Amino acid sequence: EAGVVQSPRYKIIEKKQPVAFWCNPISGHNTLYWYRQNLGQGPELLIRYENEEAVDDSQLPKDRFSAERLKGVDSTLKIQPAELGDSAVYLCASSLWGDTGELFFGEGSRLTVL
């Protein structure tokens, strides 16, 4: 069974540029999460989807971050414009349904903003 797939694995951009990350969850997983992980820290939740609905986006910086999950499968996370402090690993995770706590993570997209 294929795991959670993310792309790109690495992205280097200059500040004020836009960037987008893509995630394909495990087939059949209704719940999808985007986390941000700074160096030496644990992952922090940005947004959680149940199918197409964003049920928790309280920690998403909405002035520059946006996300969508059309058709309840793939998801994209966008940052526009990027700032130096956005440099981090952006992790996508999925779970069967609800928040069981057993999340399956993708390998992440490492963003460097110069």
Added chain:
Amino acid sequence: GQNIDQPTEMTATEGAIVQINCTYQTSGFNGLFWYQQHAGEAPTFLSYNVLDGLEEKGRFSSFLSRSKGYSYLLLKELQMKDSASYLCAVRDKPHGGYNKLIFGAGTRLAVHP
């Protein structure tokens, strides 16, 4: 508020036993999880405790005391491949809200020959 504390780094010897502690404070505790994360890789699920006591899974065991806000992960017969970060995560359910998994900063374990 929510707070999860675990040691930043630990070292141990191959074949030995190591215990990684985690203390937490949350408003709506609903389970505690341990994840393993090798450098540059995704976190992977290790264990889950919702009731007090010890859960054993092969070389790994996890303990929970809800009254003390305390958990530990016990790794036995350490192998070099166990060198990784171990993340303690608490599932918190604030009043009227959704479950949310909150991660600690992780404990970086180095296993030496």
